[in-house]
Amino acid sequence: MERDADILIVGGGLNGPALGLALAQAGLRVVVADARPAPARAEAGFDGRAYALAIASQRLLAGIGVWPRLAGQVQPILQIKASDGRPGQGPAPFFLTFDAAEIEEGPMGFMAEDRHLYAAFLAAMADAPGLTLLSGEVVTAQEVEAAGITATLASGRRLRVAVVLGCDGRGSGTATRAGIRRQGWGYGQTALVTAVQHARDHQGIAQQFFMPSGPLAILPLPGGHHSSIVWSETDAAAAAIQSLDDAGYLAALRPRFGEFLGEISLAGARFTYPLSLSLAERFVAPRVALVGDAAHGVHPIAGQGLNLGLRDVGALAQVLVEAARRGEDIGALDVLERYERWRRFDSTALALGMDTVNRLFSNDNPLLRAGRDLGLGLVNALPGLRRGFIRQAAGLTGELPRLLAGRPL
Numbered sequence: 001m002e003r004d005a006d007i008l009i010v011g012g013g014l015n016g017p018a019l020g021l022a023l024a025q026a027g028l029r030v031v032v033a034d035a036r037p038a039p040a041r042a043e044a045g046f047d048g049r050a051y052a053l054a055i056a057s058q059r060l061l062a063g064i065g066v067w068p069r070l071a072g073q074v075q076p077i078l079q080i081k082a083s084d085g086r087p088g089q090g091p092a093p094f095f096l097t098f099d100a101a102e103i104e105e106g107p108m109g110f111m112a113e114d115r116h117l118y119a120a121f122l123a124a125m126a127d128a129p130g131l132t133l134l135s136g137e138v139v140t141a142q143e144v145e146a147a148g149i150t151a152t153l154a155s156g157r158r159l160r161v162a163v164v165l166g167c168d169g170r171g172s173g174t175a176t177r178a179g180i181r182r183q184g185w186g187y188g189q190t191a192l193v194t195a196v197q198h199a200r201d202h203q204g205i206a207q208q209f210f211m212p213s214g215p216l217a218i219l220p221l222p223g224g225h226h227s228s229i230v231w232s233e234t235d236a237a238a239a240a241i242q243s244l245d246d247a248g249y250l251a252a253l254r255p256r257f258g259e260f261l262g263e264i265s266l267a268g269a270r271f272t273y274p275l276s277l278s279l280a281e282r283f284v285a286p287r288v289a290l291v292g293d294a295a296h297g298v299h300p301i302a303g304q305g306l307n308l309g310l311r312d313v314g315a316l317a318q319v320l321v322e323a324a325r326r327g328e329d330i331g332a333l334d335v336l337e338r339y340e341r342w343r344r345f346d347s348t349a350l351a352l353g354m355d356t357v358n359r360l361f362s363n364d365n366p367l368l369r370a371g372r373d374l375g376l377g378l379v380n381a382l383p384g385l386r387r388g389f390i391r392q393a394a395g396l397t398g399e400l401p402r403l404l405a406g407r408p409l
């Protein structure tokens, strides 16, 4: 069968471009189709959405040539502090501190804004021979044949490839068309996301306050005086807070945020994201594989969504490139199942782990509160255990794909 390319990636969010770059740089011919017009996201104003990239993710971004394009736009995370809290009362006396000095790899991770990350991906894709980006193109159908798979775009264009990789997010049409079902549930929580400016320097410290209604993460951005916040509340409370004017919003935020960074003001538009868990029942089907949020959408409680996706990217790129080098059919189910075996347990375990942490911390039950304070204090007192958590947060545990270990594919 004559093919238009080796691989079609559906979705040009963040995981799609990362996977496209890794595969194209290894010599495969890749088309990335994204429903959105490309410049829209890169040109958007500062929208407060930012990612905590684990060290392992940073290595992958370096390996595919994206990291150098982010020079001056990332903030190293030097410390992570987690504590129990109640609005107006400040953090509880027991807290957990993770310090970058406790691991030899350097900072635990880096904060990067979505628009900068996306712009860096766009620039890297423009320079990648073997990669074609189709912006504003929606994939509407896919038809599996013996020797390949044909996808149809809304424009009527048809593309024949060996394998279709669904990087099309939580509502993945690629998964639905392949007959892959999803499981999941809403949390009854919504994340309020924005950026704040503060009088004192954050010194590279990321804070996570566990409030009864949901966690508040305060994440340091470049320059010292801006932070991104991910503030989870019950759906009703979030809707009420979002409907306030900026002064009312700040008045609601202040007692939760506390005074440790001095006076705060809003520094970006205000967004809301309903929180849910969404797991695909399988990550692969004949000539189809799912990556990132298309495979697993998790609670943002530990900022792990994109990091998990980039682990998928590293694993799938490695499996496909090794198969291609051996002369195997890269769309064959047994090849794709190697990827599923590698990634499914890790991502499901993490998704359910985040779910449990959220349930354990998002309440005001005095017994649970005492227990979790003790737990946080205990972990903090045991350096070995603490280092284990730090390595986990930095993405340095488990069987790392080569790109995440800092090695070439």
Ligand SMILES: Cc1cc2nc3c(=O)[nH]c(=O)nc-3n(C[C@H](O)[C@H](O)[C@H](O)COP(=O)(O)OP(=O)(O)OC[C@H]3O[C@@H](n4cnc5c(N)ncnc54)[C@H](O)[C@@H]3O)c2cc1C
Binding pocket: 010, 011, 012, 013, 014, 015, 016, 033, 034, 035, 036, 050, 051, 052, 053, 137, 138, 139, 140, 167, 168, 169, 170, 173, 191, 193, 230, 273, 291, 292, 293, 294, 300, 302, 303, 304, 305, 306, 307, 308, 309
């Ligand atoms: C409030 C919040 C904070 C977060 N904070 C963090 C954090 O700190 N760290 C972290 O690691 N993660 C974080 N995450 C998670 C992270 O945002 C996601 O895991 C990540 O963006 C998913 O990327 P993706 O490329 O898989 O999917 P998406 O970004 O959803 O991209 C999917 C793309 O597919 C396209 N598409 C869909 N259907 C089609 C089609 N039929 N044809 C063509 N294109 C199609 C869409 O247009 C879109 O561009 C956070 C999430 C939320 C909600």
